[in-house]
Amino acid sequence: MLLNVRDLDVRYGRVHAVKAMSLNLAAGEVVAVLGANGAGKSSLLRALLGIERIAGGRVEFDGKDVTSWPASRRVKEGLVLVPEGRRAINALTVEENLLMGAYNRRLTSAVKKEVDEVYDRFPNLAARRKSRAVVLSGGEQQMLAIGRGLLAAPKLMMLDEPSLGLSPRLSEEVFVAIGELSREKNITILLVEQNTHRALEIAGRAYVVELGRVVAVGSPETLMSDGTMLEAYLGQGKATSAMSKRLKVAS
């Protein structure tokens, strides 16, 4: 197992955002975490990266207990987060943003080659390498965020809502890119998404979370067919037939 999470708890004051979540990822897998707003998905990723305090449980990454490690050490170990809302560093150029991704690595020719690889993958970034990140469009910022994540030499890349705020065409591009990373570079992917349909297209497995708990786990086919998804998104017993029809149409 590349990532093994046991009974993870995250609290914000009296709010219990993540309740005894357990999940695991084998190397090379693409796993989605699905759930409605406020289900605890982002809190889970932030706790895994180590920027949210872990109130209980245990996180094992690549055979090491990283539960009490600071974020910097986890990043160095290859546990990388592409944050929600992209979060480019606006004051820096595109290239400097990418180099910041490699912050915990020695600046070798390998890193420079990887920067060029990112430019090959996302030609829009190459055209703007000297521009400040603030001039990028939403889609380009997402490319930059993924490129920055790649420069950290990830074993596991966690992506928080990569399609948020993007047009359908750009979301499609982003998901294609994520699929390619998993296949070509053998990077394990943990994907948090609201866009259930797209996420399940590239994921081999998915966890469904509701109010801070894992309520289901399985292959995309089982989850879509047994109605778990509907309950997680709409709340137990509220999945009226009209809504279920609409969701089926959407997928």
Next chain:
Amino acid sequence: MSGYFEGVLVLLAINVVFAYGAYLPLAAGQLNLGIAGFAAVGAYGSAYLSDTFAIHPILAIPIGAMFAGLIALLVAVPVLRTRGIYLALATFAVGQIVRAAILNLEFLGGAAGYPVSAFVGLPVVLGFALAVIVVVMVLFATRFGIALRAVQDDERVADLMGVEVRGFQMAAFILGAAVAGIGGGLYAHHFSYIEAQYFNIGLSISIVLYVLLGGTQTAWGPLIGATVFTLLPELLRGSASLRYVVFAAGVIVLMALRPQGLLTRATIQRLFDWRNPPIPGVPMASGRGQ
């Protein structure tokens, strides 16, 4: 070289050093209004060493700077827990404490001031200033500089990328204090006399102004800011008592017209990178998120 011209050059070099002392923490997003206090530690520390132990100023000044860095290290932990305006107030308080402490220390002359017998001339002052400029420039050409700017722009994202944000802020604060200490040591050994009253909040504010007016985006900003705003009052000397009014008006106009400072990264890019002009912010067709 006339004595006047030499005097202006010395003042300019010392102000540039002070400006870099304030620039380092500012580049990490921290306003240090106690910078004059750290300059005072460097001044008194080096003066005491050269006076009492007959250590050569060229050695005593860096040791004095290390004292300033040490004091900064001691106060960094509690002071850097505060942010924004509170950080400014906390550093202001540190500066006041240093000044009050010196006023009450008999062996540093107290309110009567401290005469310094060892002397450094213009070449030594310029040499130190040049060394400070080179070190800061080199530092900012590395990823340390990029990381500092990342921390200044968005602490939380820098954190995501595995940058030890707090470590960087501490390093910038301590290094800035040491640089200010060098400025203090140079001042002490050139003007041969120091008193606590010189290292007051007015000095801190002037130093911070050099940096803000020069621009915090690049490591050239403090150099330009300190140069322009040291020389400007001298050039305005002809208008006698009005010169500070003209100077102050100039500061206000600059702040209004160019709040980012005289020198920005875009300006430098235009000056040095004219073969590869930056692509202007062409809005993209689609997908502008958030």
